[in-house]
Every structure is written in structure tokens, then in C-alpha cells.
Amino acid sequence: MFETEGGAANPQAMRLAMLKAVRLKLLRLGSATKAELSRSAGISFPTVGKLLDRMVKDGEAKVVGLDESSGGRRALRYAMNPEHVLGLAVFLERDETVFAVFDCLGDVKERGRRASVLDEGPDALAELVREIVRAYPKIGATAIGVPGAVNGGRAFHIPDYGKFRDFDLAAYFEERLSMPAVVENDMNAAVIGYRDRxxxxxxxxxxxxxxxxxxxxxxxxxxxxxxxxxxxxxxxxxxxxxxxxxxxxxxxxxxxxxxxxxxxxxxxxxxxxxxxxxxxxxxxxxxxxxxxxxxxxxxxxxxxxxxxxxxxxxxxxxxxxxxxWTQDYLLGLQRLALDLLMAKEH
Amino acid sequence: MFETEGGAANPQAMRLAMLKAVRLKLLRLGSATKAELSRSAGISFPTVGKLLDRMVKDGEAKVVGLDESSGGRRALRYAMNPEHVLGLAVFLERDETVFAVFDCLGDVKERGRRASVLDEGPDALAELVREIVRAYPKIGATAIGVPGAVNGGRAFHIPDYGKFRDFDLAAYFEERLSMPAVVENDMNAAVIGYRDRxxxxxxxxxxxxxxxxxxxxxxxxxxxxxxxxxxxxxxxxxxxxxxxxxxxxxxxxxxxxxxxxxxxxxxxxxxxxxxxxxxxxxxxxxxxxxxxxxxxxxxxxxxxxxxxxxxxxxxxxxxxxxxxWTQDYLLGLQRLALDLLMAKEH
DNA sequence: GACACTTTTTAAACGCGTTTAATAAGTATG
DNA sequence: CATACTTATTAAACGCGTTTAAAAAGTGTC
The missing domain is CATH 3.30.420.40 (ATPase, nucleotide binding domain)
Structure with missing residues (x-):
């Protein structure tokens, strides 16, 4: 269905929403034929076809085989290519900063821990992320978990850590690292992760x-x-x-x-x-x-x-x-980063 | 923005969503020019124009005058025609049944009370509504408030009134009176009414x-x-x-x-x-x-x-x-009926 | 192994909203 | 009163998804 209040509902947004739907469905299904995607996502077959052809050409998806015939022509089976894009989750904790690099299937590629950046400020965090991205250039979105209140996934204020207080981290990331980012409270991320699981x-x-x-x-x-x-x-x-x-x-x-x-x-x-x-x-x-x-x-x-x-x-x-809890927290941040990844244009 | 999960996002649904947005904005603004509607609803000017022209032709909206010039050509000002469609709110209470007929501006055309139909059952309610609709044929949607739990605006169960228990009143109305209907709990309707006000x-x-x-x-x-x-x-x-x-x-x-x-x-x-x-x-x-x-x-x-x-x-x-409370309750049911009315095709 | 029957895939035509350009209708000014 | 400038409205061209029809690719049977 549609949501009109506030956001514009142009055809381009429609295209993006459909692209996102196909990606998410393909992810959730593991693999699927065009007909299956069309049915389960409620999108017409030709549209799924065009979207998927484009995704294959871009390396985002790939053909993984032919289905057995069910009486007629055999259907091609598609799956997402996990190597195409990666996501980054960063946990800002009181005494350390933990990060995890993962692919769109949720497989963690690398984990790491550093000294806490909560006292240092946003620049230190940006420097850490820049370093990680150098090692994994395919990272396309970041989700940041914080032990404090978050407003609309963007600004947040932590009582004791002035440098991050009311700071629009998402905008900062978009500008300095030209990468979309979400910020979410730790408990909220955990409940999102649990629900997702x-x-x-x-x-x-x-x-x-x-x-x-x-x-x-x-x-x-x-x-x-x-x-x-x-x-x-x-x-x-x-x-x-x-x-x-x-x-x-x-x-x-x-x-x-x-x-x-x-x-x-x-x-x-x-x-x-x-x-x-x-x-x-x-x-x-x-x-x-x-x-x-x-x-x-x-x-x-x-x-x-x-x-x-x-x-x-x-x-x-x-x-x-x-x-x-730890696993749910990670999963929640993965989901949030994935949502960003899936909403991006080709 | 869009919401993909579940509902289909075809161009037709888009049209309907935009029509609804224009109607609601025009109602909220009281009167507006095409440019104002385009801006406030986030819909392009030509689309607002086409939609509004159609609405005027159908008698749903009308021209109410010319704006003063702000330096150039004077703009036409439009408003909804309150006589075009009516809504019906029915309050199912323990000891009586109250109803109100109102137009899209919220003005109550008639109020009435009858013996409670909670013991009688759905047929008695349908008969009452049929009678009211005979007097006001322009009624296009009904909102029913009940003192019990409601599921998804459709079925509901009231502990003591077996005849209505787990009964899909919305579907029943759609079938028997060919009119869309919502059912809502009294407290929920009141909070919706308050929020709206x-x-x-x-x-x-x-x-x-x-x-x-x-x-x-x-x-x-x-x-x-x-x-x-x-x-x-x-x-x-x-x-x-x-x-x-x-x-x-x-x-x-x-x-x-x-x-x-x-x-x-x-x-x-x-x-x-x-x-x-x-x-x-x-x-x-x-x-x-x-x-x-x-x-x-x-x-x-x-x-x-x-x-x-x-x-x-x-x-x-x-x-x-x-x-x-009483006013908020009425207002909530009005809002729910209006939502139905505004979501209908020409 | 040719013909009928399924199912998948591609192609064409249509509806709808948007962007961009053109036209119409006023106002201000010399 | 005519010309320049604003603002509103209409028209044309484009992108996108859908529906509907056509083509392609298999399977089975006589």
C-alpha cells in the first residue's frame, strides 16, 4: 500500500520501492525464479524481469541454475550475489568500540575491537570507519549502535559524552564518507534484530x-x-x-x-x-x-x-x-544497514 | 513514501492515494489553490490540476472564487462541496444506539437514538442503517463504535453480547448494504478523534x-x-x-x-x-x-x-x-468514516 | 519424430505522474 | 495605452509499471 502524508510518491520512488522489494524477497527466499518473485512480492512479471536482468548485469544477482520442468519450459533460478556489497555495524560502548563487516546474507566477514571513541568524538569514529572501508571497499552502508537516545535514526544525545550530544551522525557520514548511515539505540536495535530473526x-x-x-x-x-x-x-x-x-x-x-x-x-x-x-x-x-x-x-x-x-x-x-542479547543487537544493526543498502539506486 | 510489504503498488493504487491526499488536504485547508495543494501534498501541479478538474466536474469540489493577485495572474480557489457525500457514525452502547449523519466538513446533519441493538444482533443494526440511508441516500460510508475489542477494524468480540461476537461486521455491511464500513473500539475512536482535533x-x-x-x-x-x-x-x-x-x-x-x-x-x-x-x-x-x-x-x-x-x-x-469524551468519540468515528469516503474511486 | 499442450520469456500498447516547455491572464510602469 | 515582468494554467514529451498478446523453449504422446 501507499503512504502519502509527507513523502512524495513519484514514479521514481515507486521504482526504488520495487527494487528494494525484489532484493529483500530474493534475500529472504534464498533463491527464486522470476515467477516466484513476482507472485510473492506482488509485482508484475515483466517488472520483476527487467529489474532482475539489470541486477544480473550489475553483478548484484546471478543465475544459479535451471528448475526442473513442471510440464513446460524450465525456469531460470536466481540468487543474490553476496560478494557484491557489504555492510558495516559499529557498536559504540562505554569501554570499547566493536565493529563487524558482513555481507547481505548476514555472514560476518570480520570482527574487531578498538578503544572507545565515545570520549574522542565523531572524528575518531569517522577515522575508524575510513580505515575499515579501506580494507573492505565494497562496504556501502553503516549502522551505528549507541547506548543513548536517538531521534529519527539521525541525531542522538548521550548524557555523559558531550562530543556526540545532539550530533547528526547520519548527515556527517553522508557528507564525509559519502555513505548512508543509521544510528540506533542499543535496546531498539536488539528488539529489531529479535523480531527479524x-x-x-x-x-x-x-x-x-x-x-x-x-x-x-x-x-x-x-x-x-x-x-x-x-x-x-x-x-x-x-x-x-x-x-x-x-x-x-x-x-x-x-x-x-x-x-x-x-x-x-x-x-x-x-x-x-x-x-x-x-x-x-x-x-x-x-x-x-x-x-x-x-x-x-x-x-x-x-x-x-x-x-x-x-x-x-x-x-x-x-x-x-x-x-x-549480543547476537540480537548485531542482527538489528545488520538489518538496519541492509535496509539502507537495499534502498540504494544501482 | 511507499510501503511494499503485502499490498501491491500499482499505478492505479498510486492514483487513488493521490486522489485521497488531495481530498484530505483540501478538507484540512478549507480552501486552496492548485499551487497550494501541489505544494502541501507534495504532488506535481499538473496532477493536482487533472484530479481537481475531475472533482469539479463530478460535483465533489467547486470553485469558490479568485485569489487577489500576488503580482501576476489571479489563481482560482477551490473547496470541497460538503453536499456531495455524507458519512454515518453509529455508537453501539449498552442501553441505547446513537447515530449521527454528517458531511465531509464534520457538520452533523442529524442525530438520533434508538433502543440498543447489542442484544438484537447484526440484522437489527443493518435494518437501522438501511432506514437512515433511505432518508440520506448520499451516505457513502459508515463507522461503528463498539464497547469491545476490535480486530483490524473488522471483526470484534464483546464479552456479553454473543450475537456480535467474532462477527465480521465490515464484510457484512459491504455485502448487504454495498457500503464500506469500519468498526472501532470506543476508546480507540476517542483517541483518534482527539489526535485529529x-x-x-x-x-x-x-x-x-x-x-x-x-x-x-x-x-x-x-x-x-x-x-x-x-x-x-x-x-x-x-x-x-x-x-x-x-x-x-x-x-x-x-x-x-x-x-x-x-x-x-x-x-x-x-x-x-x-x-x-x-x-x-x-x-x-x-x-x-x-x-x-x-x-x-x-x-x-x-x-x-x-x-x-x-x-x-x-x-x-x-x-x-x-x-x-463524547465529542472526541464522535470525531474519531467521523475521521474513520471520512478515511473510507476519501479512499473511494469517483 | 511430428504434433499438441504447458510454461517461461519477450514484446507491444496503455494508464498515470512528472518534468519541461509553451500559453494565458494579470499587474506595474513609463 | 503599450511594453516588460509575474504568476497561473495548459500542453507535450518522458519514465515507469501494468495488462495483454505474441514468441520461445520444454514435455509428452501417437
Whole structure:
């Protein structure tokens, strides 16, 4: 369907949208014939044909064989060429900067770590990226994950790191490195990655809950979109009032016990989380609440679910899932970079 | 911009989207020249011209005068013809059924009330609508508001009214009355109406909070879309855990005092609402939380805000607004019917 | 091994929005 | 009152996706 408010809907944009659709479908399907693509993407056969022929000529896609005949002429089977473009994910963390180079299939080509650039500023980050791009000239887009609030994928402000505060990193990258870039908050990237890994459809809301040593936080997905809030404060669940005079964060702190935030959580922490999950269910009614599996899994999740059912009817409680946070975070950034890559002109 | 997943993006759909955009812009602007429409809708001048000429020929729009010259040829000014199509809003309530006929400017042509059809079933509703349409043959779309969960604007189930449970009312209307119809939950319709009245842009999340005699509920708007949740349970804030062992609803009940749910709320209720608002702020971070002004306004809202600031930093608290629930509800249904009307072919 | 039947692929004609150029309708000024 | 300058409107040419028809490439059967 179309979205008119705001953006222009010219034929050129239509072409680009269709190109993107074909690319994404071909990626998701692994390989496909023109007829399959036409059907699954809802685009007419001739258009798919022209787009795909062009992609093959450019080296972006390639013929991988002939299908068995189903009674008539045998169809050619196409697949994306993973060597054609690469993406870059950069994780800006407090004590280090991690990066990963990957192809459009998601295979990581190289991983690396450097000293944190958060204190240094944007120039240091740009220098690092320039260096990586020298080694992998086929990199065509960058996704940057940050532990702070992000506005529209562009500007962001991190409380303690003045050099990046309210800095439009995407525009800076576009100008200095002539490469498209997205910036996204770490929790939001993780929830995007999780959603992508488990189906990828819009579906019901998803909440990614991170308990964390530096205070809990959450990434929210509603109708397929990240929730940012009016002051970029959404997901700051540490402030949710829990008991008569305790916030979620304080309750977690006080009930944390000796092993503070590691899997077998003490009953007090389970209770606090159950109440938060119940609140989420009664407000957003997510289909899933995802936990970092190092912080909560198996038995703990079952305990949380049991407690939560005391507040909210069990059929309306979300499925509680344990997942690999680091992997989801990477996947989210990959998805974001891939979206950029796929939206580019030939 | 475009949205490819799912829907086909053919030129015809493009035409329809543009037609809709021109209609909505013309409605919002009241009157406009072709150049103004072209600029504000992001559509090229010739296209706006063709569309508008056609609309004038069909009687849908009309010339309302010539602009003063701004140095050159004077521009023709156009406006929608409010007599061309009408919309119908039907409110299915527990003890009565209310309807309103209105034109595309939102002016209500007629209001009426009948005995509730919730016990009778869909056929009684269809008969009522048929009767109204006989009196106003220009009605081209219907929006139906119900006090129950709605799925994708089509099917819905109300706990106590079996005849409507899981019934696809939209399809039924399309088939029997050959008229497009939407069905929407009352709280969701109200929040859509409020959003529409106060700007109408997508903007930050909005929550419409209704305390209600039959238990509180909320309508949520995120990124411009209604939040429905995985089991259509979103907004059921009565279940939010508040104190050590009380839900929001029980707290409200016990603290309600003698005047139960009327404007000067007792301190206990204010406290409960403040905690709920704080939870909303920490999870969704809405820009506004709207109250029925008969339940809370002025002083009460100030008290809630003051209390809320004890839990969440004041700058991240939503603006608390008192509004007219009935009017917002009507406006929401009008907007939904209008969306249908505007999306139709000539 | 030629003929009928499928299925894939290519080609032509059409609709629609856009860009670019041309025309029409005013205003200001000498 | 005629000429230059602005602004609005109309017309022509182009790009793009779609629908519809034609051609190409296989498979099976008598």
C-alpha cells in the first residue's frame, strides 16, 4: 500500500520501492525464479524481469541454475550475489568500540575491537570507519549502535559524552564518507534484530527487557515500528512505580541478592519483574517479552509467568523468551544497514 | 513514501492515494489553490490540476472564487462541496444506539437514538442503517463504535453480547448494504478523534484515559496507529499492579470516595492515577494523556502532575489534558468514516 | 519424430505522474 | 495605452509499471 502524508510518491520512488522489494524477497527466499518473485512480492512479471536482468548485469544477482520442468519450459533460478556489497555495524560502548563487516546474507566477514571513541568524538569514529572501508571497499552502508537516545535514526544525545550530544551522525557520514548511515539505540536495535530473526513480520508488539548493571531498560516495537516517545524516554522502565514507594530499579537493586542480575534470580527480583511484565501486558499487551538469557531464562521465566498470572489473566500475558542479547543487537544493526543498502539506486 | 510489504503498488493504487491526499488536504485547508495543494501534498501541479478538474466536474469540489493577485495572474480557489457525500457514525452502547449523519466538513446533519441493538444482533443494526440511508441516500460510508475489542477494524468480540461476537461486521455491511464500513473500539475512536482535533499529525504517542463506572480503560496511539496488542487486551489499565497487592482498578474503587469518578477526585484516587501516569511515561513516554473532563480537569490534573513528578522526571511527564469524551468519540468515528469516503474511486 | 499442450520469456500498447516547455491572464510602469 | 515582468494554467514529451498478446523453449504422446 501507499503512504502519502509527507513523502512524495513519484514514479521514481515507486521504482526504488520495487527494487528494494525484489532484493529483500530474493534475500529472504534464498533463491527464486522470476515467477516466484513476482507472485510473492506482488509485482508484475515483466517488472520483476527487467529489474532482475539489470541486477544480473550489475553483478548484484546471478543465475544459479535451471528448475526442473513442471510440464513446460524450465525456469531460470536466481540468487543474490553476496560478494557484491557489504555492510558495516559499529557498536559504540562505554569501554570499547566493536565493529563487524558482513555481507547481505548476514555472514560476518570480520570482527574487531578498538578503544572507545565515545570520549574522542565523531572524528575518531569517522577515522575508524575510513580505515575499515579501506580494507573492505565494497562496504556501502553503516549502522551505528549507541547506548543513548536517538531521534529519527539521525541525531542522538548521550548524557555523559558531550562530543556526540545532539550530533547528526547520519548527515556527517553522508557528507564525509559519502555513505548512508543509521544510528540506533542499543535496546531498539536488539528488539529489531529479535523480531527479524523470529519471523520478521509486523505482528503484535514486542518488548525487549534488559535488566543491566547500569539500570534496566527496554526496547519497544509496536506495529513494526520502534517506539521513541515524546522526549525519547520510552522504555525507561527503571522508573515504573512498583511498590508503595519503590521504583522498578530500586526494587531490583534491593532484591537483587548476591549474584546481582544473573540467571537464577532471587524471589524478590522475580516478583518485581512479574509486576513489570503485568504492567506491560495491561498497557501494551505485547505478544512477547524478550530477556537476555544470561539474566533470566528457563525456571526464572516460568516463575515470572506464574507470578504475573496473579495480576493479569494468563491468556493475555506475553510469551516470555530468553534470547542472546549480543547476537540480537548485531542482527538489528545488520538489518538496519541492509535496509539502507537495499534502498540504494544501482 | 511507499510501503511494499503485502499490498501491491500499482499505478492505479498510486492514483487513488493521490486522489485521497488531495481530498484530505483540501478538507484540512478549507480552501486552496492548485499551487497550494501541489505544494502541501507534495504532488506535481499538473496532477493536482487533472484530479481537481475531475472533482469539479463530478460535483465533489467547486470553485469558490479568485485569489487577489500576488503580482501576476489571479489563481482560482477551490473547496470541497460538503453536499456531495455524507458519512454515518453509529455508537453501539449498552442501553441505547446513537447515530449521527454528517458531511465531509464534520457538520452533523442529524442525530438520533434508538433502543440498543447489542442484544438484537447484526440484522437489527443493518435494518437501522438501511432506514437512515433511505432518508440520506448520499451516505457513502459508515463507522461503528463498539464497547469491545476490535480486530483490524473488522471483526470484534464483546464479552456479553454473543450475537456480535467474532462477527465480521465490515464484510457484512459491504455485502448487504454495498457500503464500506469500519468498526472501532470506543476508546480507540476517542483517541483518534482527539489526535485529529489537536493537529492531526503522527507525532508522539497519545493515551486517552477513561476512568469509567464500569472500570477504567485506555486508548493508545503510537506512531499514528492504534495499539491493539497480541490478544486485543492493550489499554486494559485496570489490571496494572499499583500497590503491594492492589490493581489500578481496585485502588480507584477503594479510594474513589463518595463522588465516585467525578471531577474533584479524592487524594487517594489522584495518587493512583499519578502512579499509572508515571508508568505510562516510563514505558511509552506519551506526549499527552487525555482525560474525560467530567472525571478530571484543572486542579485535579495539576495534582496528578505534581504527584507524578515524584516518580518520573517532570520533563518526561506527559501533558495532562481534559477533553470532551463524547465529542472526541464522535470525531474519531467521523475521521474513520471520512478515511473510507476519501479512499473511494469517483 | 511430428504434433499438441504447458510454461517461461519477450514484446507491444496503455494508464498515470512528472518534468519541461509553451500559453494565458494579470499587474506595474513609463 | 503599450511594453516588460509575474504568476497561473495548459500542453507535450518522458519514465515507469501494468495488462495483454505474441514468441520461445520444454514435455509428452501417437
Amino acid at each position: 523470529s519471523g520478521g513480520t509486523a505482528g503484535p508488539p514486542v518488548v525487549y527487557l534488559y535488566l543491566g548493571k547500569n539500570g534496566p531498560g527496554a526496547g519497544l516495537l509496536v506495529n513494526g515500528d520502534v517506539v521513541r516517545g515524546s522526549t525519547f524516554f520510552s522504555g525507561e522502565v527503571s522508573f515504573v512505580p512498583l511498590d508503595r514507594d519503590r521504583s522498578f530499579e530500586r526494587a531490583l537493586d534491593e532484591e537483587g541478592g548476591p549474584g546481582r542480575g544473573r540467571d537464577p534470580l532471587p524471589p524478590g527480583a522475580v516478583e518485581a519483574i512479574a509486576r513489570l511484565v503485568a504492567s506491560l501486558a495491561a498497557i501494551l499487551n505485547p505478544g512477547e517479552v524478550v530477556f537476555n538469557r544470561e539474566e533470566a531464562s528457563g525456571e526464572t521465566l516460568a516463575a515470572i509467568a506464574a507470578k504475573g498470572a496473579e495480576y493479569v489473566p494468563a491468556e493475555h500475558l506475553p510469551r516470555l523468551v530468553a534470547s542472546d | 489537536s493537529g492531526g499529525t503522527a507525532g508522539p504517542p497519545v493515551v486517552y484515559l477513561y476512568l469509567g463506572k464500569n472500570g477504567p480503560g485506555a486508548g493508545l496511539l503510537v506512531n499514528g496507529d492504534v495499539v491493539r496488542g497480541s490478544t486485543f487486551f492493550s489499554g486494559e489499565v485496570s489490571f496494572v499492579p499499583l500497590d503491594r497487592d492492589r490493581s489500578f482498578e481496585r485502588a480507584l474503587d477503594e479510594e474513589g470516595g463518595p463522588g465516585r469518578g467525578r471531577d474533584p477526585l479524592p487524594p487517594g484516587a489522584v495518587e493512583a492515577i499519578a502512579r499509572l501516569v508515571a508508568s505510562l511515561a516510563a514505558i511509552l513516554n506519551p506526549g499527552e494523556v487525555v482525560f474525560n473532563r467530567e472525571e478530571a480537569s484543572g486542579e485535579t490534573l495539576a495534582a496528578i502532575a505534581a504527584k507524578g513528578a515524584e516518580y518520573v522526571p517532570a520533563e518526561h511527564l506527559p501533558r495532562l489534558v481534559a477533553s470532551d
